[in-house]
Amino acid sequence: MRDEVAAAYAGTIPAPERAAGVVPAPAPEEAPKPRAKRKPLGVTFWVCIGWLSLIVFAAVFAPLLPVQDPNALNLFAGPNQGPSWHHLLGTDQLTRDVFARAVFGTRTSLTIAVSATVIGMTVGATLGMLSAYARGRFDAALSFFMYCGLAFPAIIAVIAILDFWGRSQLHVILVLSLFSVPLIYRLIRAATLSTATKEYITAARSQGATSPRVLFHDIFPSVAPSILVYTIFTLGGLIAVEGALSFLGFSVSPPTPSWGNMINDAGNDLGATLAFKLGPALALFLTLVALFTVGARLQARFDPGEARL
């Protein structure tokens, strides 16, 4: 009777499998699945990448390119001239070449936005990851501090600080990165949190991995796509903010050109030509559209719901 009972329960498992032998071989048809084919990124994406490459190229090599001195006066051409072969976008009210100023303005805008993004992302993402992994009091305190930062009216604070501190490029970079940290922190903390609670993190710990190792080797690769995407979005955001600041006159001081202060110059001058009015604004607009398109496409690509898993 006892054996019968035991046998009955053992019966839940099909007998042939039990008798199969020492190391049961799995079914032979279990071939490795090919890695899922991804949706192509599309023409728009690559056009945007092309525009961004052009912008970056212009910014990096501006002094080497055959463009004129952005601050030189062209008294023979005269102020507020329309586009010509010699001045592709005409001249401004002080007879300076608008195209040259737009190219060098790219340099200013990108330098500030890229530096601030790199600093903000490094600080914000590091703190966000540490906070989400450590949890507890450290996390609570840091999150509270960051939410205070988020609640602060950033643009007003930035203007106040810059007005008080002086409007150098370095100051603009530092202030912009400071105010980009809370948002980045919040996003990366959330991304880390969703990874840190996964079973494979517990499994990694159960194999004796130390905390730094778990953080960088097991969690970071899953958070890296989010970091890339938010870097792109932050860059776009900061280019816009820098544009706004220099439009208001709180970024780099004239005569250094930047997109924002050129738009301001064109707006303040009744005689400004259409090319002068549209040139820098269009450059800013296209750059932002390109950045946000690229960011959104990458986000969709990295989203596990859409791609794989």
Added chain:
Amino acid sequence: MSTNGAQTPAAAGSHRLLEVRDLRTTFQTPRGPLVAVDGVSLDLDRGETLGIVGESGSGKTVLSRSIMGLLPGRGTLLEGSVRFDGRELVGASEATLRSMWGPRIAMVFQDPMTSLNPVHRVGQQIAETLRLHLKLSKRVANESAVTLLTQVGIPEPKIRARCFPVQLSGGMRQRVMIAIALACGPELLLADEPTTSLDVTIQAQILDLLDEAQRIRRMAMILVTHDLGIVATRTDRIMVMYAGRVAELAPTKRLFANVRMPYTEALLSSTPRMADASHTRLRAIEGRPPDLVRRPSGCAFSPRCLYATDRCHEEAPPLVADPGEPDHLYACWHPRGVAPVTLTAGASRVG
């Protein structure tokens, strides 16, 4: 709590591999402290397999993680004693535990779909553990990883080692998990529902694989499951848990032959049977497991028990040894003395 866990173990043979005494795990919840494991004691020798059985929420997973010390630090309180090879693990430093995890104690997780890191190749995930604990070079570790994959019965191991987890089926992934757990030759393997998420034919293969590995390495193994069919043929002893406590603990054969605790009996009678006629209605245990934050006074199973009396509702039964069989422990005021169990429910139970 003694924290000098690093002392040299006593002379060989004088202690069991694993001695758990009065282990209690408490989680702080917004509703109050939740005692997930309440005063569990057990022993385990090398080469022995213990099955832990219970329904969802009975504390079996928390127990296995408590034994290992693998619990979230925040809001968790671990009391009692877990001596592994003479060394106290409760209150041991994170570094001490980490040095044990892998080479001495390893765990196979429930869901192979989520227990492997999706961004690393499986061979690399096995090799990491080897490099970390055995300080192998990258090349040797990678070769050992392929050998381990062969040992766990993965065909074309060299190709599979370069696969990402998404490219492998559930059974394959569980084999990889087992390879990772076995990589550093642990003395104790905790298998937490290793086959729950796999289909039945793969289940049997995985269990055979674990059996085989255990026999070759003389490992001790704790097999946590809710499926009595799994533990019936593959364990030396079975511990039935209910509401975080031991309901019954007995050698496997004796447990199936002489059920004492009504909960075990109810569990047995709610298992589908091969011998039953088709369309036989599967018996279920009425009611739900108790709320562990507001544990009922008396026996935790009493609200659902067919034989409960006033005493059961008021006074929790201690874990006692069966007078006839000293290694058969149960916690019940009204143990089922009838042996063997009558599985045709109801009819012969009137008493």
